[in-house]
Amino acid sequence: MDIDLNCLLVFRHLAQSGSFTETGKRWNVSQPAVSVMIGRLESAAGLILLERSNAGTKLAADGVLFLEHANEVCEAYLAFIDGMHTIGRRLDRQVLVGIDSSWFGSVLKQKFPTLISPSGVTPIIREISGIWREMLQTTQLDVILASRFLHAGLSSDIQEAVIRKERGITVAWNPAFHSFDEANFSFPEILRNSVLMPDPGVVSNFATSLKVWCEQAYGIQPTNTVEFSSEADAAAAANAGLGVLIAPGDAMPRLGKCGESLTHVRTFEFLLPESFTLGVYCRSDETSRDVLAVAASIVKLGRKLFPQV
Amino acid sequence: MKIGYLLPMNEVTKKIHPDIQQLPSLTLRQMEVFFAVCREGSYANAALELRSTRPNIKRVCEDFQKAVGRPLFEERPDRTLQPTTFANELLTQTGTLSRSLRHLTESVRSLHEKGRILRFAAAGELFKGGLFTDFLARLRISDAFRPCFLRIEANRYRIALLNAECDVYFGAGIVASNRLELVDLGGIPWTFKQGGSVLTKIPSKPADMASGKWWIAETGDPPASESILQALHLAGASGGRILKENSADQPANDEIVLHHDITSPPQPGRRDGWPSFRFSAVLKKQHPYSELMARLTGVALA
Incomplete structure (x- = not known):
């Protein structure tokens, strides 16, 4: 019996989703190719795993038991692949650095050539989205530079070196469209407008936390929220009168030109004294000296570029 | 109020995985061969252990090497194979995978030993006897399969076979088609x-x-x-x-x-000079039960 392990991944997905189209999309193969892969797997195992009908695909009797073990293999296989890539990188002395799409990230990316890394080590930059914790755990990345809100992304298997912390949140609006009282600012008032926020790629957990916070503290949700892939884009939208910008920490210096004509207040500075953190992350059990050295030099560069105020 | 602890740890809980194009194409066989060659230090010895041939083992190893993208073995002066640093480190990663693969193979084997379900189907009229029962009396399959019978009308046998609703369909006057295989079981009087x-x-x-x-x-x-x-x-x-x-x-x-006349047994030839409908068994080409075709053909010839 010879089993193509990629066929197992496709089978598992098909068994769980029941849809050839969905499975093809997830694994980036055509629908007929999914059929062929399932056929190959059934022939290899000498078992009928799936029954197809117009109503959808369901597991055959033998398929149920097979799936149980296939699940186990799939998990082990994906972990093996990640492990294999990590070994390869270690031998080549490559360190994969994930940098988020925050303002800090883009500044650091520009200054990256000035990074002093140990000789023979090649740090490689990768874009990341809001789910970098899993990417570290599965060894798809070695070092992450990211902004986080509250405790997002922290767990015992990840270590953090803080570059900078900021208090509270920034609320900013275009005075031509909104007339909030800066001196006696009332936060719930702004929730009746469209709320413009950075998305998880910029700062993980911000939008979700804010919604939970509104619910817990005021018993209301913002009428409408829009997430942007950068704080500057969100500020440009606020400028155009599309809503009120809410961003973590002290956002104004990061907005550049887009922020100039906005009125802003800082709020929750005492309630959330460490709401926003820019940090460098790697696995707690990291043993590679190359990875730790690259992480340390990114922390050093970050602290030079973004000193704590 | 520590609201941080009330919040989800991450925005998205879904894990990131690569798609098929980004994955190396690895097989169970390659893993087995890789382990054996590491253990034995030679293609020839691994071939003995796996009851294969040296060229076969070497080819599988080379495929595996191509899939993982790095050399796995170096030949020592005495012509034994030394796993590279990469191969040695890779070995330390394979524990869970090889254990789970062993579980999978064992469960497949036990399903085979228990006897796999074989779903025969025919149109209603065939269950009246004669033709169909005579054939079944001669078919020996209970050593490998547990047969059961379904009634599927003639107008939808093709779709039923292709959808794996049944494994073998018996019928009169079946015409060959490109995704189905036909076994001739004799003429119908x-x-x-x-x-x-x-x-x-x-x-x-x-x-x-x-x-x-x-x-x-x-x-x-x-x-x-x-x-x-x-x-x-x-x-x-x-x-x-x-x-x-x-x-x-x-x-x-x-x-x-x-x-x-479906009440009489089929006639092997056309000895009476009357051309007639043929009684046939139909199954999907490359049916997962690879031995099925041979079993059916065996009865047809008998």
Whole structure:
């Protein structure tokens, strides 16, 4: 019996989703190719795993038991692949650095050539989205530079070196469209407008936390929220009168030109004294000296570029 | 108030995984061979252990090497194979994977030993006996399979086979098609009827039927009836029409109708000179039960 392990991944997905189209999309193969892969797997195992009908695909009797073990293999296989890539990188002395799409990230990316890394080590930059914790755990990345809100992304298997912390949140609006009282600012008032926020790629957990916070503290949700892939884009939208910008920490210096004509207040500075953190992350059990050295030099560069105020 | 602890740890809980194009193409066999070669330090010894040949083992190793993208073995001066640093580190990663693969193979083997379910299907009329039961009496399959029987009407046997609703379909007048495989199980004898009752004085050969005064009752796929009509013409009969079910076109009382007789056992050849519908077993090409085809063909020849 010879089993193509990629066929197992496709089978598992098909068994769980029941849809050839969905499975093809997830694994980036055509629908007929999914059929062929399932056929190959059934022939290899000498078992009928799936029954197809117009109503959808369901597991055959033998398929149920097979799936149980296939699940186990799939998990082990994906972990093996990640492990294999990590070994390869270690031998080549490559360190994969994930940098988020925050303002800090883009500044650091520009200054990256000035990074002093140990000789023979090649740090490689990768874009990341809001789910970098899993990417570290599965060894798809070695070092992450990211902004986080509250405790997002922290767990015992990840270590953090803080570059900078900021208090509270920034609320900013275009005075031509909104007339909030800066001196006696009332936060719930702004929730009746469209709320413009950075998305998880910029700062993980911000939008979700804010919604939970509104619910817990005021018993209301913002009428409408829009997430942007950068704080500057969100500020440009606020400028155009599309809503009120809410961003973590002290956002104004990061907005550049887009922020100039906005009125802003800082709020929750005492309630959330460490709401926003820019940090460098790697696995707690990291043993590679190359990875730790690259992480340390990114922390050093970050602290030079973004000193704590 | 520590609201941080009330919040989800991450925005998205879904894990990131690569797609098929980004994954190396690894197989169970490659893993087995890789372990064996690491253990034995030679292709030839690994081949002995895995009951294969040296060139085969070497080829599988090279495929694996290509898939992982790095050299796995170096040849020592004494021609034994030394795993590279990469291969050695890779070995330390394989524990969970090889354990889970062993569980999978064992469960597949136990399903085979328990006997896999084999779903035979036929149209309702075949369950009346004769033709079908005679065949089943000769079919030996209970050592590998647990057979069960489904009734699937002739108009949807193709879709039922392709959808894996059943494994083998038995029928009369089945025509070959490109995704299905056909096993010929013999000719089906004719019953001759005239005016609704069975004819006792049967014409001895097709040419003896009065020209244009006979019909054949259609069964199975329509082209089958057409080709039988042609074969009867070649055998000397002239005229003749196909009697379709529910058709307004009905034979007159003095005309003969040839019906396929499913109550008698099939006839291996065409020894009586009457071309007739064939009794066949149909299954999906490359059916997962690879030994099935051979079993069916075996009975057909017997």
